[in-house]
Amino acid sequence: MRELGESITHAAIARPSGRLGPLGVEAPDEDGFTLGLAAAEALPWPPDASPVQRLDLVGDFPLEAGWALPEALDLGEVTVHRSASGAASLFEALRSHPGSAPGTARLVLAVDLARIGRPPGPSHGALALAFRLGEGGGLRVDSVGTHVVSPRRGSPATSSDVRGAPPGARPMPLLLLGEEAQIAAASERAIALGFVPIPAPPPPPGVGPAVTTLAGLALRLAYGVDNTVIEVALWVLSPDQEVSVRATELGPVAWSEAPTPGPHPLAAPPIPEAAGAPDARAEGAYVPKPRYLENLPSRWRLVAERCAHCSHLTFPARGVCASCGRADGIQAVPLARDGWTVEAVTTVRPGAQPTEFDLYAKAVGGYDVVIARSREGPRGTFQVAGPAGSAHIGDALYLPLRRLYPMEGEWRYGRKAAPLPARPRTA
Amino acid sequence: MARRRAALVGAGHTRFGVLPEGPRALLRTAVDSAFGSVDRGLERSRVEEAFLGTLGFSGWQLGNASAVLAEEARILPAPVTRVENACASAGFALRAAVRAIESGARDVVLVAGVEKMNDSPSPHRRYWLGVSGDTEWERLAGLTFAGVYGLMASRHMADYGTTAEALAAVAVKNHANGARNPNAQFQKVITREQVLGAPRVADPLGLLDCCPVSDGAVALLLAGEEVARTLTDTPVLVVGAGAGSDTLALQERESLTSLSATKAAATDAFRHAPFDRSRLDFLEVHDCFTIAELLALEDLGMAPPGGAAAMTLEGATAAGGRLPVNPDGGLKAKGHPIGASGASQAYEAFVQLRASAGARQVAGAERALTHNVGGSGASATVTLFQRG
Numbered sequence: 002m003r004e005l006g007e008s009i010t011h012a013a014i015a016r017p018s019g020r021l022g023p024l025g026v027e028a029p030d031e032d033g034f035t036l037g038l039a040a041a042e043a044l045p046w047p048p049d050a051s052p053v054q055r056l057d058l059v060g061d062f063p064l065e066a067g068w069a070l071p072e073a074l075d076l077g078e079v080t081v082h083r084s085a086s087g088a089a090s091l092f093e094a095l096r097s098h099p100g101s102a103p104g105t106a107r108l109v110l111a112v113d114l115a116r117i118g119r120p121p122g123p124s125h126g127a128l129a130l131a132f133r134l135g136e137g138g139g140l141r142v143d144s145v146g147t148h149v150v151s152p153r154r155g156s157p158a159t160s161s162d163v164r165g166a167p168p169g170a171r172p173m174p175l176l177l178l179g180e181e182a183q184i185a186a187a188s189e190r191a192i193a194l195g196f197v198p199i200p201a202p203p204p205p206p207g208v209g210p211a212v213t214t215l216a217g218l219a220l221r222l223a224y225g226v227d228n229t230v231i232e233v234a235l236w237v238l239s240p241d242q243e244v245s246v247r248a249t250e251l252g253p254v255a256w257s258e259a260p261t262p263g264p265h266p267l268a269a270p271p272i273p274e275a276a277g278a279p280d281a282r283a284e285g286a287y288v289p290k291p292r293y294l295e296n297l298p299s300r301w302r303l304v305a306e307r308c309a310h311c312s313h314l315t316f317p318a319r320g321v322c323a324s325c326g327r328a329d330g331i332q333a334v335p336l337a338r339d340g341w342t343v344e345a346v347t348t349v350r351p352g353a354q355p356t357e358f359d360l361y362a363k364a365v366g367g368y369d370v371v372i373a374r375s376r377e378g379p380r381g382t383f384q385v386a387g388p389a390g391s392a393h394i395g396d397a398l399y400l401p402l403r404r405l406y407p408m409e410g411e412w413r414y415g416r417k418a419a420p421l422p423a424r425p426r427t428a
Numbered sequence: 429m430a431r432r433r434a435a436l437v438g439a440g441h442t443r444f445g446v447l448p449e450g451p452r453a454l455l456r457t458a459v460d461s462a463f464g465s466v467d468r469g470l471e472r473s474r475v476e477e478a479f480l481g482t483l484g485f486s487g488w489q490l491g492n493a494s495a496v497l498a499e500e501a502r503i504l505p506a507p508v509t510r511v512e513n514a515c516a517s518a519g520f521a522l523r524a525a526v527r528a529i530e531s532g533a534r535d536v537v538l539v540a541g542v543e544k545m546n547d548s549p550s551p552h553r554r555y556w557l558g559v560s561g562d563t564e565w566e567r568l569a570g571l572t573f574a575g576v577y578g579l580m581a582s583r584h585m586a587d588y589g590t591t592a593e594a595l596a597a598v599a600v601k602n603h604a605n606g607a608r609n610p611n612a613q614f615q616k617v618i619t620r621e622q623v624l625g626a627p628r629v630a631d632p633l634g635l636l637d638c639c640p641v642s643d644g645a646v647a648l649l650l651a652g653e654e655v656a657r658t659l660t661d662t663p664v665l666v667v668g669a670g671a672g673s674d675t676l677a678l679q680e681r682e683s684l685t686s687l688s689a690t691k692a693a694a695t696d697a698f699r700h701a702p703f704d705r706s707r708l709d710f711l712e713v714h715d716c717f718t719i720a721e722l723l724a725l726e727d728l729g730m731a732p733p734g735g736a737a738a739m740t741l742e743g744a745t746a747a748g749g750r751l752p753v754n755p756d757g758g759l760k761a762k763g764h765p766i767g768a769s770g771a772s773q774a775y776e777a778f779v780q781l782r783a784s785a786g787a788r789q790v791a792g793a794e795r796a797l798t799h800n801v802g803g804s805g806a807s808a809t810v811t812l813f814q815r816g
Contacts, residue, residue, distance in 0.1 A: 286559060286568065323680070347571075347632075348578075348630065348631040349571065349575045352629070354570055355554065355555070357567075358570045368570060370569050372684065382679045383569055384569045394582060394586045405568060415568070
């Protein structure tokens with residue numbers, strides 16, 4: 002593990018917002034793709050960083066993530082490698098540097114999920130990581146954060162251990178958690194991770210159990226041959242001590258049903274049919290895939306267009322100035338993802354949503370939609386990723402990427418608005 | 429030389445509501461009723477052209493719906509053009525008919541509007557209720573029109589201190605008017621407390637701030653003024669037919685609390701009108717949501733920006749008030765079959781200005797304005813009527 006720790010220059014971990022939806026795992030508009038992107042966006046990216054030349058995806062990212070993530074992250078030309086999900090795959094991805102010249106930048110996005118909640122409950126831990134590899138030279142990772150959705154009640158040791166941990170705990174180094182974690186990682190069938198606490202927004206009433214805030218946690222997952230967790234170990238740290246104060250060995254997880262090799266819980270889930278609802282894949286304002294792809298720069302990177310003649314900033318981008326109509330001399334300018342201000346807000350209650358949002362509205366009990374103005378000037382209309390009624394005129398927002406709506410059997414993605422900086426913080 | 433003027437000589441109106449009839453039967457009923465209302469009768473063969481306003485809600489006849497009107501009106505082979513501008517479809521169909529007559533191209537023209545909205549199950553309806561807004565950036569942010577007007581209402585409240593009570597006053601007033609209209613979907617009085625206590629739909633709008641989902645059809649018969657005077661002694665002259673456009677998406681507009689399409693349509697309508705705003709006896713405005721009536725009164729110049737709430741709360745727009753607004757109950761209480769609403773407003777002008785509106789008659793009404801909005805204001809018409 003030592004050479005691994007020495008080669009990581011930056012790291013960030015994203016967490017699901019903690020609203021447990023009907024799909025069991027995470028907020029109904031989050032999945033591995035959105036979490037991975039959130040982690041990547043949270044990287045303390047140095048301004049003089051060499052461009053990323055290789056992107057490793059570990060986990061069940063949506064199929065289009067291979068080209069979609071470089072677009073969303075504005076990475077330019079990268080080689081994308083995909084690995085299967087699971088801790089062993091992540092471990093392999095982190096260890097391998099095939100053909101990398103010294104100083105080559107590499108980004109690893111990993112989505113992993115501790116299936117410690119299955120069965121019986123729907124509560125899973127979910128992680129997404131982004132690493133930037135390359136310059137080497139013993140830089141210690143000291144800015145890592147995550148959040149774990151409460152372990153299932155069926156594991157009383159873990160849930161009682163992690164509940165009620167006070168906020169404000171100190172950051173702790175990744176992979177420096179003690180002998181136990183290193184031993185576990187060396188097995189190549191497990192992984193150890195370090196966490197700092199992140200305050201969790203309270204879930205909306207009736208949506209799911211409260212999310213636990215951790216003071217610090219080392220998590221070891223031992224995987225069986227079918228890639229399901231067969232053993233879980235947790236080291237819970239108190240806020241005032243550097244290393245573990247308790248170790249809880251759960252032993253082999255007692256599955257009450259045979260673990261199924263079904264889809265990874267953080268993969269974009271299949272689009273279910275609501276009872277009595279029309280085909281959710283076909284019923285909706287039809288946006289053909291080419292139109293969706295055409296708008297991705299504005300949807301994902303908030304690309305606006307600056308007119309060379311009148312300086313007007315047009316958003317969403319449309320290849321022509323919305324003010325003077327000139328199409329020559331247009332320059333693409335991404336708007337900032339934060340600093341948007343609410344100018345108008347409504348709370349759409351279940352029953353008033355377009356059919357594309359039937360399942361989502363049912364899951365979250367309604368949602369806010371805002372018209373917000375960017376720092377640079379243009380306005381946008383965004384759904385709020387947060388409890389209904391949480392956005393108000395004058396609020397400052399940032400825009401995380403989320404799952405928007407299903408169309409023709411696929412999820413489509415775009416920016417939503419969040420009133421709080423729910424993305425992971427780095428020290 | 430004075431421009432040739434168009435005049436209403438007949439008008440028919442089905443009941444609005446949840447009806448058993450399909451769109452063909454609704455059209456037939458409205459057209460038959462319109463022909464029956466022409467004082468000296470009108471041969472169907474004299475109709476030279478027709479315009480049909482309909483969204484084709486639920487996809488009942490997405491293409492070539494015009495032929496359905498030609499068949500049901502028994503005016504074959506007269507040409508029919510289907511006009512679709514969402515909720516302003518019939519307003520624009522009426523305007524097309526007026527232009528055809530004013531230009532001298534036609535002497536007698538039929539306008540009809542129809543929508544059949546209650547045939548479909550709820551999810552299918554909600555799909556259709558959102559097809560007329562900006563798809564990419566509004567609908568797919570999770571908005572239908574209730575949400576879009578909810579956004580406008582929130583900003584209006586923030587800018588002008590407009591209250592939920594003022595919005596409720598619009599609903600209470602229009603329901604009181606609808607209670608006197610035998611064609612209205614809701615012929616019952618509601619209280620302020622009921623409106624404020626209704627389930628929320630798209631805050632700050634509740635269920636009773638929203639117009640209902642309606643079936644219905646309306647037909648209008650227009651003729652050149654000189655022809656009209658041979659058909660009736662009391663034609664209703666169309667003395668202004670204005671229209672305007674705005675961006676589809678709210679986020680593109682300079683103001684979130686004003687519909688510039690309405691302002692442009694009003695300017696257009698009054699440009700050649702023989703009277704100004706101060707001479708109007710009543711208004712039919714597009715109150716798809718309560719906030720929309722306040723926006724309309726301000727954009728039409730009847731109240732200063734932010735002033736429509738006080739005007740409503742003091743009763744100026746109620747029956748018997750200084751300027752009655754929506755004496756037929758408006759979209760709110762009468763119902764809003766999308767493609768028919770603009771024609772329904774003209775129907776109200778026809779019966780009111782001929783002093784045949786029964787219990788809801790505006791005493792001595794001689795001049796009226798109707799205002800029809802497409803979606804959240806991407807299109808709008810303003811039409812001026814005068815007793816002939």
